[in-house]
Amino acid sequence: MVQGTANWNTEITKEWLQSYVDDWVQFYKKETKEGKVASYIPVLKKADPNLLGITIIGKDGMNIQSGDVDTPFTIQSISKIFSFIVACMERGVSYVLDRVDVEPTGEAFNSIMHLEMRKLKKPFNPFINAGAITVTSLLNGKSSEEKLEPIFQLFTKILGYRPCINEDVYVSERETSVRNRAIGYYLIELGYLESALELTLDTYFKQCSIEVTTEDLAKLGLVLANDGIDPQTAEEIIPRNVVRLAKALMLTCGMYDASGKFAAYVGIPAKSGVSGGIIATAPPRVRKETLPFIEGCGIGVYGPALDDKGNSIAGIKLLKHIATKWDLSVF
Amino acid sequence: MVQGTANWNTEITKEWLQSYVDDWVQFYKKETKEGKVASYIPVLKKADPNLLGITIIGKDGMNIQSGDVDTPFTIQSISKIFSFIVACMERGVSYVLDRVDVEPTGEAFNSIMHLEMRKLKKPFNPFINAGAITVTSLLNGKSSEEKLEPIFQLFTKILGYRPCINEDVYVSERETSVRNRAIGYYLIELGYLESALELTLDTYFKQCSIEVTTEDLAKLGLVLANDGIDPQTAEEIIPRNVVRLAKALMLTCGMYDASGKFAAYVGIPAKSGVSGGIIATAPPRVRKETLPFIEGCGIGVYGPALDDKGNSIAGIKLLKHIATKWDLSVF
């Protein structure tokens, strides 16, 4: 195992970083044994719980790949970032935030209760299901294809290819997600849904079923890390104010009801999904004492064995280790 | 009014910053009319609702003072940062976090309900009253004087003088805070209090009654901004990991149940108190395009007219304006 944090600043090379990551992926892989793959969507149960992989992409094109990076997986709740971003781009930030709040919540991601307790108030934030379904209803379009097209275009521009929907997962989600249907009907009653429930849920299940890799997540994270600008083309793909809003949400609400602990111990904007994916971003700012190469990098993690909060159990530990040692915290 | 954000980078001087702040303090002072001074502690009602003042202190000693900076006020909930820091220094971070969580909550700061709903679980975070009272009970010492001494020593080291307790406020808090007593008894039942309730509450009321100025808050913020190091002496006053934990809590839970909106729109670690004070920190990292002088600065604000969440109504708007224009966001 690579040793020492002694004179990182002077001797670090990209090869050293790759080797460092390889060591720790190896180390944390055993932690996958402590978790369980998601069971609430039947197809997700088929995932191999022993997998762990990470991709880190830097502003200068550095591309670190380690572990099980070849297995595609569905994006799940990580899609909530991008439906929120697209809704803000299409409808304006204030229109969206009139319909969904940006407050963290101590409740689980699928809570209905808080909607009832808060009576006529809007969903807490776009990352709990009630908020995410509301956001999806705001997307322009009369079919799920139309609604999702701008998300696919965004992904295509950033990833260099157009990702697919995993039909098996989509069908499985559609058939089993009674809780989301309960939330949906509740939202209708509260008056928040702006498109028909079936269309909204169909779109929502499809957006969750988009298939990605850790490299895809790292590329998406890279754009988020750099204020919406793709560092390789210098093109602004997402407006800066929308990206910052999204990253604030990621930091305060991105890891379900472990978000506070992740902010405290890791301190970088990140978002997980129940398939075991995590997207994360390093801050774009330089600290003098920081490692070279990693400023503003994007990170994608995959590890389908989850902890009891629904986050990749080994993925979180790996991210925490790297973020701490490489001093990535925004704080 | 100072115009333009055009060529800030080349022409900014400290005088320009001072003048810019003066203009906007003037501008936002009228917003104080929309708020109300805190009424739940009788003595606080006497505050002049029209006041608004700010102090910004930079790493190089830059000291911008503007508006009503001469009126001392009690620190109130801002003290929760420092009792948490001292408890972590005395007992160790993990000991403290075994007794209080670090999760944000959608509930109001004085909620008992969530304790009951979560049954045997610990208070959500050190910044709601249930968590803060628990933290105060963890401070070493057999009297409130002993318990508070390390906080006073920390303040004395940073401020250059030993602040006083405002006896009127302390007595008023002690006599009127029945809700905190209800919370306290509930905490006893749950088994979280580590010192006697009367001692704990007495200490808590005293720590909330410490009198400070905007300059004091800016100096405290400066040390938090710079990883616990006082830039002028280079002394590490607070361990870096504890400071980062505190700043993560400030960002996720610092502004009561408007914390999420503050993180989204302002994006800097901050903490408010019901007397109308706010402490805030700029990130220690340099962005190339950022204004000079402001990296890692500490900020203290005072404006006793509060909004309906309990935060200084004009203070928040002033902070938001400056943080946005000066690009202070951590995201």
Add this chain to the structure above:
Amino acid sequence: MVQGTANWNTEITKEWLQSYVDDWVQFYKKETKEGKVASYIPVLKKADPNLLGITIIGKDGMNIQSGDVDTPFTIQSISKIFSFIVACMERGVSYVLDRVDVEPTGEAFNSIMHLEMRKLKKPFNPFINAGAITVTSLLNGKSSEEKLEPIFQLFTKILGYRPCINEDVYVSERETSVRNRAIGYYLIELGYLESALELTLDTYFKQCSIEVTTEDLAKLGLVLANDGIDPQTAEEIIPRNVVRLAKALMLTCGMYDASGKFAAYVGIPAKSGVSGGIIATAPPRVRKETLPFIEGCGIGVYGPALDDKGNSIAGIKLLKHIATKWDLSVF
């Protein structure tokens, strides 16, 4: 107005009772102005808010009719008594009570929250919507017609005719009741529904749309009052233990979240519906000092103007007056 409670026992005739009821219907009719007809189902909004009528049927065939007794109305939540009774007769009491509790609740009739707070526990009672929908799912049958047939047979036997479903109300309920659909999906997730949701809800909306008159409710109440036996034929139509269970539920949970007050001030088993109907039962026991003729009578009330709890505003006052003056309380 008929005066005096002085020597009731010696001089009371059925004519006197009729005249007494006429007086007080007249008196309470003005109270309808204080209420509002139900608005959540569009068709119900068409009801004439000024109506107030009552029918009281005695064991010996006494039939007091007063006020607006000719307007048919839909049975709404009053049907929950009879779906519960039929489910108990079909599946056995213990089978039903394994799936729905019999505890009163301080929550509103359409609360989802308590299901979530109680986690895996069953709905509080058969009279809140979550419990009623669960009960309807337990009815035997593969179509709503099959499921409802035993309820219609029960009604036909007691009423002497087979009531109809009001198609307009049924269609209106089906189209608008998004909250019930939210509850339904939640119940699926909890595992309580024993027939498909669409079938269950369709059956539920139909059972709520059965059209009755005050005389019908009085006849149904008469059978409930007399331990399930029709006094005129001496036939046991409902088993005694099931009737008593139903009446206990009516007393503790029959009037939404005003059930406790109704038990305290009126003290007779009763159940209201949002169309403005109320069914009530006098106790079958004789008190020496009680008025003649009224032992074990059944009562039907109609007054579509509702109070803020969803109960007929004038109907409740009329019932309270009569129950108090005639000493009908079970206590």
Add this chain to the structure above:
Amino acid sequence: MVQGTANWNTEITKEWLQSYVDDWVQFYKKETKEGKVASYIPVLKKADPNLLGITIIGKDGMNIQSGDVDTPFTIQSISKIFSFIVACMERGVSYVLDRVDVEPTGEAFNSIMHLEMRKLKKPFNPFINAGAITVTSLLNGKSSEEKLEPIFQLFTKILGYRPCINEDVYVSERETSVRNRAIGYYLIELGYLESALELTLDTYFKQCSIEVTTEDLAKLGLVLANDGIDPQTAEEIIPRNVVRLAKALMLTCGMYDASGKFAAYVGIPAKSGVSGGIIATAPPRVRKETLPFIEGCGIGVYGPALDDKGNSIAGIKLLKHIATKWDLSVF
């Protein structure tokens, strides 16, 4: 064991009833093994969990005693009936009910949560601790002695002797009941307490510590059963409307969060306490088919082994058996 329910009506004697009760006390005594004595007040832990006793007193003086009727025990929550009655007699029913509601609740007896959820609303009912403490604060008097004097006078008149306060239990309650103190401070904040908290709690702990026997409870129950009139002296000791209100509360809220089940399965007004006592009342009305002698009787039960709801585990079963077989249900 006494057999048969065959020809009860013709052959029942008081001796037969005594023998019947003896048999079933014997039978249910083994159920005490399934329960546990209350542990939250240390002194209560000393009770012998194997005890089970019952006293039934009839209007004509019939006095059935069976099992462990000689052990005195503290009245605990059963006192809430009598503090409520005395408060109504002193202040008027409407004054009391303006400060405490009469709605059942699905929550546990010591819940604070519902107070917070209902914001400024009053406690649900006089039998949860929040309501009972409010009621005790309404009692006239400047000392606990003065406040309790009318309760003692009521007891003395009914029991024929003045009961004592068990000092050990009182001291133990006072020292350990932090939850009640939390509730008390919460009530102060809501503005419901009409006497100082310490005085109120001191009075409350004392009223709970009054020592009684099953015979005492049966005598108290006898007066409640008969509309407030002592059948042996024909004196009205409690106004009829207050008694009926109390019995409605007993039926809807008397057995903690098993009240609904007790109403459904047993169907008589009853109230339990954590020491293992239960007071119950038979209805004052005659049914033709009912057993002789038992009309309007009062019942006292003692069995300190509790079920998980806090009710005497064997006592409830014994009461249910007798109430069912003797047809005591009010329904």
